[in-house]
Amino acid sequence: MINKQVESIAAALEGIQDGSTVLSSGFGAAGEPVELLNGLLEQGARDLIIVSNNAGTGDVGLAGLIRERRVRKIICSYPRSADPHCFDECYRAGDIEVELLPQGTLSERIRAGAAGISAFYVQVGAGTELSKGKETREFDGKLHVMERAIHGDLALVRALRADRWGNLIYRKSARNFNPVMAMAADRTVVQTNEICPLGRLDPEAIHTPGIFVNRVVCIGPNQEVEQ
Amino acid sequence: MNKMSRSQMAWLVAQDMWDGAVVNLGIGLPTACANFVPEGREIMFHSENGLIGVGPAPEAGDEDPDLINAGKQMVTLVTGGAYFSHNDAFVMIRGGHIDLSVMGAFEVSQAGDLANWTVNAPGVPPGVGGAMDLAVGAKEIWVLMEHTTRDGKPRILKECHFPLTGKGCVTRVYTDIAILMISEQGVEVTAMVEGCDLEKLQAVTEVPLTVHRECKVLSPPDTI
Numbered sequence: 001m002i003n004k005q006v007e008s009i010a011a012a013l014e015g016i017q018d019g020s021t022v023l024s025s026g027f028g029a030a031g032e033p034v035e036l037l038n039g040l041l042e043q044g045a046r047d048l049i050i051v052s053n054n055a056g057t058g059d060v061g062l063a064g065l066i067r068e069r070r071v072r073k074i075i076c077s078y079p080r081s082a083d084p085h086c087f088d089e090c091y092r093a094g095d096i097e098v099e100l101l102p103q104g105t106l107s108e109r110i111r112a113g114a115a116g117i118s119a120f121y122v123q124v125g126a127g128t129e130l131s132k133g134k135e136t137r138e139f140d141g142k143l144h145v146m147e148r149a150i151h152g153d154l155a156l157v158r159a160l161r162a163d164r165w166g167n168l169i170y171r172k173s174a175r176n177f178n179p180v181m182a183m184a185a186d187r188t189v190v191q192t193n194e195i196c197p198l199g200r201l202d203p204e205a206i207h208t209p210g211i212f213v214n215r216v217v218c219i220g221p222n223q224e225v226e227q
Numbered sequence: 228m229n230k231m232s233r234s235q236m237a238w239l240v241a242q243d244m245w246d247g248a249v250v251n252l253g254i255g256l257p258t259a260c261a262n263f264v265p266e267g268r269e270i271m272f273h274s275e276n277g278l279i280g281v282g283p284a285p286e287a288g289d290e291d292p293d294l295i296n297a298g299k300q301m302v303t304l305v306t307g308g309a310y311f312s313h314n315d316a317f318v319m320i321r322g323g324h325i326d327l328s329v330m331g332a333f334e335v336s337q338a339g340d341l342a343n344w345t346v347n348a349p350g351v352p353p354g355v356g357g358a359m360d361l362a363v364g365a366k367e368i369w370v371l372m373e374h375t376t377r378d379g380k381p382r383i384l385k386e387c388h389f390p391l392t393g394k395g396c397v398t399r400v401y402t403d404i405a406i407l408m409i410s411e412q413g414v415e416v417t418a419m420v421e422g423c424d425l426e427k428l429q430a431v432t433e434v435p436l437t438v439h440r441e442c443k444v445l446s447p448p449d450t451i
Contacts, residue, residue, distance in 0.1 A: 077356050078354035078355065100354070102359035104313075104317030104360035107316075108314065124360050125359050127394055129345075129390045173310055176312065180312060207312075
């Protein structure tokens with residue numbers, strides 16, 4: 001029997017090593033796997049490389065990991081999201097390295113990592129500061145930048161519904177980076193509001209097939225989300 | 228010369244959006260353009276965090292933190308709208324499926340170069356978001372910005388001083404005093420506010436301007 005559901009966040013995150021590359025979904029607070037990130041703080045892994053669009057909102061989730069100096073480097077497109085004070089403080093202290101990428105390049109590098117594509121060429125960023133040091137090549141008379149794939153040791157994903165095979169459905173614009181990150185890591189851990197019996201999720205409407213998912217933990221209905 | 232308010236600037240851009248256009252609005256002032264689309268025009272607003280058919284802000288009590296725009300403001304979805312992943316959002320952008328991107332800017336050059344992601348302020352971490360992707364992928368890029376800096380210096384320049392977002396991508400600039408078209412022929416003024424003329428406009432613009440033969444006087448509503 002295949003059962004990817006685990007009983008606790010601690011069980012879902014057991015064995016995560018120091019120095020891991022962690023793909024953390026979300027766009028601001030929407031789709032951010034806050035409970036799993038809080039769990040990673042408790043779990044204790046440090047020296048992490050985080051791949052995430054933003055660098056934390058408020059004090060919980062990714063912001064907490066950054067505040068506690070667990071994150072050595074962040075690969076992101078827009079670190080200063082709503083209320084970025086934990087990141088700001090860490091950055092000013094010189095305690096975090098930032099690799100800035102155009103947002104679409106960030107998501108496509110993760111997709112490449114998911115799809116077994118080592119690198120690709122893209123026009124975005126060519127001739128700008130963000131392509132400094134990167135290999136370039138002309139296609140059709142236009143300058144392109146070579147971008148390498150990003151693959152995670154761990155992906156943290158937030159779903160609305162899941163089943164024991166790891167099939168996932170996301171909610172509204174909380175989907176954002178979740179589908180691509182779910183596909184691009186050695187271990188994909190999902191927090192879900194609801195676990196459904198196998199067969200309940202409409203096969204025509206599953207956003208992420210369970211093949212990409214390793215562990216699922218049910219966190220129950222959402223608390224009031226702070227703004 | 229009466230400078231336009233920021234709402235009036237956004238109104239102006241909205242009047243030029245055409246029926247059926249797929250439009251991405253940048254964070255800040257461009258987002259306000261959606262409030263002023265003339266009746267009878269159906270426009271699909273795309274947001275790079277994974278939705279198309281972005282609607283107005285929700286009524287009190289209907290806010291949903293899972294339904295936000297690229298500026299992370301809570302929004303609604305219009306009938307016919309759709310959600311998708313970030314990858315699909317950028318397939319739409321880079322793949323040339325977005326008709327129009329309206330962005331703010333620090334500077335625009337006479338060649339249509341765009342500088343809008345960093346002013347290299349010391350100690351402030353830069354963020355780029357989707358601006359570079361849009362600069363490359365959107366079919367058309369309009370900039371919405373004040374004509375000069377706060378201390379009156381030109382922002383339409385021979386060469387941008389700040390780091391570039393994209394090269395040769397801007398085709399129009401809407402400012403608080405004029406509308407300017409950028410092409411290989413140079414920068415042409417197609418509209419100015421009342422009381423403005425070429426001499427006054429040229430004094431606050433670094434690049435040589437020409438005036439379109441049917442140059443209009445801008446008259447946005449006062450009450451917005």
